Each structure stands twice: as C-alpha cells, then as structure tokens.
Amino acid sequence: MNIWETHDLTKHFTVRRGFLKQNSQLVRALEGVSLSQAEGETLGLVGESGCGKSTFGRTLMGLYPKTSGRIVVAGREIESPADQEHVLQHIQMVFQDPYASLNPRMTVRQSLLEPLTVRTTGHVSLSEADKLAKVDAVLEQVGLTKAQGERYPHEFSGGQRQRIGIGRALISEPQCIICDEPISALDVSIQVQIVSLLEHLQAERRISYVFISHDLNMVRYISQRIAVMYLGAVVEEGPTKAVYENPLHPYTQALIQLNAPLAPHMSIGPVLAGEVPSPLANITGCPFASRCPEVTSQCKEAKPPLVMREGRKVACWRR
C-alpha cells in the first residue's frame, strides 16, 4: 500500500503588486503533480530552485494549504486542517537549515520531547518516564549521547544539528520523512555521514524518504525512484536506474550531464540557453520549450501529458 498519494496536486500563491498592491498575480508553484510512495522506498525529487520541489513537500505535509487536487495519506483523504494530526503521525519533515529549524532556547531533549507532548493522538498514553526514555533512545539512534541532550543547539556543529533535526522527525515514529535539502548546507565530508545515517535508519525501521535535493549524484545513490521537476510540473518520473542510464526528457538529459561524476578531464556543459521562465507567466505549451534543444511548434502550443515510455513516465511530445 502507498503511504501517500497525490492526484493532480496544484498550489498557486497569490502575489500582490503595484500601487496599493492592487494587482494580484498567480505564482504557479505546483501544476497538477501526481506522485505516490511505497513503504520503505526513497523517492528523489530533483530540479532547479523554483521548480516546486520544496513546495510539493510542504503542501503534502499540510504546511501550505493546497489549491486543488487530492492528497491521500495512509488511506485517508486529507481535506480539512482537522486531518493535519493524521498527516503528522505518518509524515515528518527534516529541513535544510539545521541552524534555523531548531529552537535556540530549548535544549535538545526539550526539542525532541515536544512532539510527544503536543500531539493529541498516538503517544498520549505514554508516561513521562517512557517519553524521556524514548528521547534517549532516539538520541542514540541518531548518534548523539544522552549528555548531549542537555545542551542547546548553538553548542553543536552543522552535522550534529542535522542529526538532532532527524531525531525530532523520528520521534513521532512516522512512516515517511520528507528531507528537504537535508545535506546542502553541510560540508562534503559531513554530507556522507548524514546520508549514511538516513540509510541506516531506513534499514532498521523501514522508513520511506522523500529526498529533495539538487545534487543528482547523491539522489542517484540514495533513491530507488526519482521525479524530475521543472516549473511546477513533473517532467520525468521512474526507477532511478532507468532514468539515469537512459534519460528521455531533454531537461533530465541536461541535468544528468551537468552533474556528470568527477573526472580529471572535464569539459563544461552542456550549456542550456536562457533561463527558467518566471513562474508568474502563464505558459500554454511545454514549460521547457523556451530552452529545449529539440523544440518544435507543437511544444509551444500544448503541454505534453505525462505518459509511460520505456519503463518510466515522461512528459515530452518528442518521446
């Protein structure tokens, strides 16, 4: 069974501009995203900044109200804010910046304890002592000591803070953790430590991850399935191996070549012309048409549907 599913999930933000902010415009952050996740699976979500990958994670978590579409979490349709409790029980989140996502005035133990005390379902029956024991167990799982639980976030390094962030997500015993750029603020040597910790926890507890990142090589390493997003839409989605070995969408092809593994002799490229269009624009055709090397007139007229091709879904008229 899928832990969560989205069907045609759309999220528009309204921005007000102009004199007295009279003109409002729509930022189309998500345009009909349908994804799902199975138990114990890691789904990699990649794309450039502004492509909607973080918005997707946050809308799925209920941090942003959806504009339209459906979200189903653990078999239950999420419709009103009252369902939020149900979502948090199954899905938790790890944020990019471990400096900003922890309360500086709370000790690590207090931060970890909070989800257990504020939640109205699930852990209500636990006694105080059980809750504290649980905090200690989680601290150990993420590689911190009990004594470190008494310290404040500023006393830790970036990698350790990210461990605390993971612990805080873990303590609610979710089935899925959304990791929103969990390693991009860290040094390379520390990145591997965090990724190894995530892998270890997955093997132990069968957690699934939504791994949001712009580092395609790390995503390839950790994910079984990958979805490539461009301007609020999924352009290619399928098993990591199939997508990396034989990318079909021209954008996926460019991204993979740009992230080619390190070699002593490397050339720069390929260079895509132009820039990502503004999400304020209402694009009728394929969102990638303005930069695509294989563009045809059809691409500018209608948006290609996401269809099954060679073992993965791809949204391109030319495939």
Added chain:
Amino acid sequence: MSLVTMENLRVTFHTFAGDVEVVRDVSLKLEAGEVLGIVGESGCGKSVTVQALMGLLPRDITTVKAEALQVADTDCKDFGEASWRHLRGSSVAMVFQDPMTALNPILSVGTQLIESIKLRAKRSGETLGDVKAEAAALLQKVGISDPDRRLAQYPHELSGGMRQRVVIAMALAGKPRLLLADEPTTALDVTTEAQILLLLKELIKTEHMGLIIISHNLRVIAQMCDRMAVMYAGQIVEEGTVEALLGNPRHPYLQGLLQSLPTMATTKLQAIGGQPPDLYSLPMGCSFHPRCPKAMRICAREMPRLENNLRCWLAKAKITPCPTVSGELLEKCDAYCNRLAAANDAEGQSVEGEPATATAPLGATNNTNAEGTVKS
C-alpha cells in the same frame, strides 16, 4: 615574473575568544593565463587566503604576515590601505559568491558599471570617452543581450545568473590582470553555473588574465582549473595539476573527499569520520590526524612539512601501518618516530620502514575518531 607570488602567508584573527591562526604557511604561485583552484571545507582558510591577495582583511582585528607577497609585479608585502586601494580594481578584481549582496540595490546596473570605469580612468589618468558605450560593451562581453536596456535596470530586476554576469563585467571594467572568484557559482543553479563557468573560461583566454577560483565543489575545479590546491585547517595539504590530484590523490584527506562523492558505480559511500577541527584548539601534529584512517603515531606528534606538494607523513614513512600493537612495539615506534622527525628537519629525506609495526596505527593508543566532541 609570476602574476602572484605568495610565500608563507600567515593570518591571525584577534577575537574575543583569543587569537586564532586561520591561515598557516600558505604559499601560492600563479602565471598569467593560468587558472588555480583552491578547495576545502568551510573554515579551512581558502577565502581568507584570497582576501589577503587584495588586502581585504580588516586591519584592526587581523595580522597578516608573509615572507613574500607580490601581485601583478607589485610588492604588496608592506602595503597600507591607500596602496591597496590603488591596486584593487586595476590589477586585481574579485567576483563574490552572492551577486545580490555584491551589487548595490539602489543604484542601476549602469551607474555601478560606469563608477568602476571612471575609477579606472582616474587611477590611470586616461581621458574618458563615451562611458555609457563602454559600459554597454562590457555587458555585451559578458553575454548580456540588449545591454542598453539592462544598463537602466536595477539588480532586483535581474535573475541570479544575470547579476553574476554584471558583477563579472564590473570586475572587468578595471582591466585587471588577476581575477579572484570566491565561490562564483555556488548561489546559482547548475544550468546557470555552466553558463557562468563557460563565460569565465572564455574571458581568461581573451583577456589573458590569471584566475584563482575558490570552490568547495570539485566538479567546478575539474572543469575550470589547470592546477589546484587542497586546504585543510588553514594549510595547503596537497597541490598539483588537476589531473594528478584527481587521478592520483596522495593525501588521505583528498582521497576521503573523492570517496565522499557518489559516482555511477558507488554502492556504499565512505564517509570521512569526525568533524573539521576547531581552529582554537588544533590537535598536536598533523591537523587531519584525528580523522585520518591512515594515521600513525608520528602524525599525532609532529606536523609534517609540505614536501613535493604534499603534507603527509605517509610520503616519508614508506611503510604501511599495522593493525595491532603491543608495549614493546610501541617503544620501537617511538624510536622510528624520532628518526622520521629528524628526517623531516633535514628536508628531502625519506626513512625506509623497519618492521611494518614501527608506525603503529594511532587508534591503538588514541581514539579520537568519534563525532562526539562539542565546543564548550
């Protein structure tokens, strides 16, 4: 004469927590038309090293010492602020990481570009022609189309890649011979990064400048540079051509960094244990030894020299560390360590191994690998 000659640069910050040496004995050389890359983790001193080349370190809280410091045929060792001001922008220019903070948000692109052009003219005493046309030509040179319209725009109206192009145009306005780029593409997306890197590479060729590029991204270094230097805890630990260092890394830190990057074939990533050291309390001996999988007893005792572009005891002790050690062997180890240290003082020697046990692994006596230490 080299474009840059820097010998044994030492930079000390005077902070409330005490003095801290952030750059230790860094020597660099760069010829015109050459691209040098400096890699290292945050806090390793790579930015400070490059800022010293432009005299950008605040004088009241830093002490900069160097045995030699020459930039573009000028001896800058004893430069004061006024002399640095004369050099900055004309001989050396810098491209910073974040183009939004490098540009003034309340001045138009044209105003800022023309300011740089006028400054150059004032310094060199040349008579100014049509500055607006020159500014437009500069924008064209960095690949911005419709330059006349762009000159009237403000930084917030431009995209990140476009802003970085403007910053590069401003750097070029002074016709510098040396360009310094501190993480020039870190704030940009990969597709934009490729555009900017290509632009920089072309400019180096057409303008015949030298370029020092700082990055934590080894791919950027591999694509851009002829030579690279790897820094750790304020020191250069390995230096050489990009092919040599990436193809055949000798320092365990660089080896670890390369193993941290997943490739096609990676099935299990190898992490470098521990954390970068606290510069206020550096470990004895080699700064990397508490995290080094190949650390030996000598590594915890004495700092290795930079010899043959490598700062590592493994190069000197031509033996492999052994897995176990007993009391008697430890004595032998110490004797061997003494000989190694003596060889270190007399440069250029290496010491052949006796029994492989002589350089017992550090873990036998000193277990510092756990990521558990917290600054108090």
